[in-house]
Amino acid sequence: MHTFMAVHETGSVKAAAEALHVTPPAVSAAIAALEVALGTALFAKSGRGIVPTDAGETFASYVRKLQGLLAEAASAVQDADRGRVRIGAVATASEYVLPRLIASFAAEHPQVELSLSVRPREELFSLASDHAVDVVLAGRPPRGSGLVTRARRPNRLVVVGKPGVRGDPLRMTWLLTAVGSGTRDTALALLTRLQAAPPLLTLGTSGAAVAAAREGLGVTLVHEEAVREQLEAGDLASSPVTGTPLDRPWHLCTSPDPTAATRLFLEHVCASDAVGAAAFHTRHRPEG
Structure with missing residues (x-):
C-alpha cells in the first residue's frame, strides 16, 4: 500500500x-x-x-x-503519555492559537510525539475522516463528517483597513485569502448577504491581506486575534460593516473514539491553570 x-x-x-x-x-x-x-x-x-x-x-x-487507521492504531496501544498526537489546523490557528498550547503540552508531556499539518479547512476535515490526523483546529465541522467537537474557544472576525481612510468599506477593494479558505468563504457570503459587489483582490495568505490593508490597498476580513496588537498600536483600524464582528469560535474536533494521547492533549488545552487565557472550554455539549 x-x-x-x-x-x-x-x-x-x-x-x-x-x-x-x-x-x-x-x-x-x-x-x-x-x-x-x-x-x-x-x-x-x-x-x-x-x-x-x-x-x-x-x-x-x-x-x-x-x-x-494503522497509524492511529499504533498510537492507541501506547500509554497516553508515550503516544502520538497528529494535529491539523488552519493557517491562522497554527500561528496565533496553537503555539502556546503545543509548547505547554510538550513541556508537561515531553514523551508524546506531536506533529502539525497546516491545511485549508476542507482538506483538514478530509484528513480527519481518513484518520490521517487526530485533532482538527478550525471552524465548525461540516454536517455528516462524523467528527465530534470536543471543545471551543471564542473567536471573532472583523473587517480592518488603514487608519484614517474614509469611505464606505463596501465600496472599497476587499482583500481575500486563497480559494478554499474558510475566511474567504465567510467574506464572500457576508458580501452576498449585504448585496454588495466591491472589487475583489486575492492575495493568498491572511498575512498578505492584512499587510495590504495596512498600506491602504483595501479592507479585509480577518480573525481579530491575529490583528489585535496592530489594532491596539493604531496600525490598523476596524471598519464598520453591518453584521460584523462575526462570531466564529474555534472548534477542536476528533473522531468519536480518540486515542488516549489525544484525550490527554484535549484535557491539557482545556485546563486554564495550565494554559491560562489560551484555554478552550467544554461548556457546550459536544456536537457531531
Whole structure:
C-alpha cells in the first residue's frame, strides 16, 4: 500500500522509487503484484508518466483510510503519555492559537510525539475522516463528517483597513485569502448577504491581506486575534460593516473514539491553570 501511494502521489515509478529508496523494478513488481491480487489495472500510461485508473483512484481513497487507521492504531496501544498526537489546523490557528498550547503540552508531556499539518479547512476535515490526523483546529465541522467537537474557544472576525481612510468599506477593494479558505468563504457570503459587489483582490495568505490593508490597498476580513496588537498600536483600524464582528469560535474536533494521547492533549488545552487565557472550554455539549 505504501508503494502504491508513492506511485499515486508522484505519477512516476522512478520518482516513487527514489522517494522510497528502492529500485524502479521493485516498485513495478509491487504494483504488478497488487494488480494481480485485485484483478484490475490501477495505473495507465499517460505521456512519459502514468495516471491512476478509475479503480486506482477508488483504491487510493481506501488506502488513505487504512494507512491512517494503522497509524492511529499504533498510537492507541501506547500509554497516553508515550503516544502520538497528529494535529491539523488552519493557517491562522497554527500561528496565533496553537503555539502556546503545543509548547505547554510538550513541556508537561515531553514523551508524546506531536506533529502539525497546516491545511485549508476542507482538506483538514478530509484528513480527519481518513484518520490521517487526530485533532482538527478550525471552524465548525461540516454536517455528516462524523467528527465530534470536543471543545471551543471564542473567536471573532472583523473587517480592518488603514487608519484614517474614509469611505464606505463596501465600496472599497476587499482583500481575500486563497480559494478554499474558510475566511474567504465567510467574506464572500457576508458580501452576498449585504448585496454588495466591491472589487475583489486575492492575495493568498491572511498575512498578505492584512499587510495590504495596512498600506491602504483595501479592507479585509480577518480573525481579530491575529490583528489585535496592530489594532491596539493604531496600525490598523476596524471598519464598520453591518453584521460584523462575526462570531466564529474555534472548534477542536476528533473522531468519536480518540486515542488516549489525544484525550490527554484535549484535557491539557482545556485546563486554564495550565494554559491560562489560551484555554478552550467544554461548556457546550459536544456536537457531531
